Amino acid sequence: MRPGLEGISILVLEDDRDTMELFAGSLRKLGGDVRATSNAAAALDILASWEPDVILCDLHLAGSDGYAFLESLRALGAHRTTPVIAISASHPVIERERALQAGFADYVVKPTRISEIAAVITTCTTAA
Numbered sequence: 422m423r424p425g426l427e428g429i430s431i432l433v434l435e436d437d438r439d440t441m442e443l444f445a446g447s448l449r450k451l452g453g454d455v456r457a458t459s460n461a462a463a464a465l466d467i468l469a470s471w472e473p474d475v476i477l478c479d480l481h482l483a484g485s486d487g488y489a490f491l492e493s494l495r496a497l498g499a500h501r502t503t504p505v506i507a508i509s510a511s512h513p514v515i516e517r518e519r520a521l522q523a524g525f526a527d528y529v530v531k532p533t534r535i536s537e538i539a540a541v542i543t544t545c546t547t548a549a
Contacts, residue, residue: 427453429452429454430475431453431455431475431477431542432471432475433445433448433455433458434457434478435457435479436460436483437459437479438459448538451539454473460483460484461482461489464490465497468494468500475506476505477538477542478491478507479509480509480516487505487507488523505526506538507525507527508528508533509529509531510531527545
């Protein structure tokens with residue numbers, strides 16, 4: 422059985438438009454309240470007026486990266502404790518360790534199944 426995401430608000434930050442739309446659409450089908458964007462500046466604009474339960478963030482963004490986004494996010498008082506899940510196709514062992522040390526709540530390796538992302542989201546929002 423796939424985990425349901427009813428009542429969970431999710432911001433998807435992914436610079437590949439096809440992947441962003443796939444993640445956002447699939448998470449909506451599972452009941453998530455999803456907003457999505459392809460760049461860090463737009464994500465910060467969204468976060469100025471919305472407080473999601475969790476953020477799914479690609480580590481390698483065009484013109485920036487997930488680490489810089491996380492640092493900017495943590496500087497915003499309202500989002501200091503929002504769980505941010507890193508997602509990347511980079512070397513899973515090295516990148517996972519770096520992401521967790523930087524303060525990401527979890528790390529998901531691309532390509533992945535939506536059910537895995539949903540399970541990590543559920544775990545992160547239950548623990549928050």
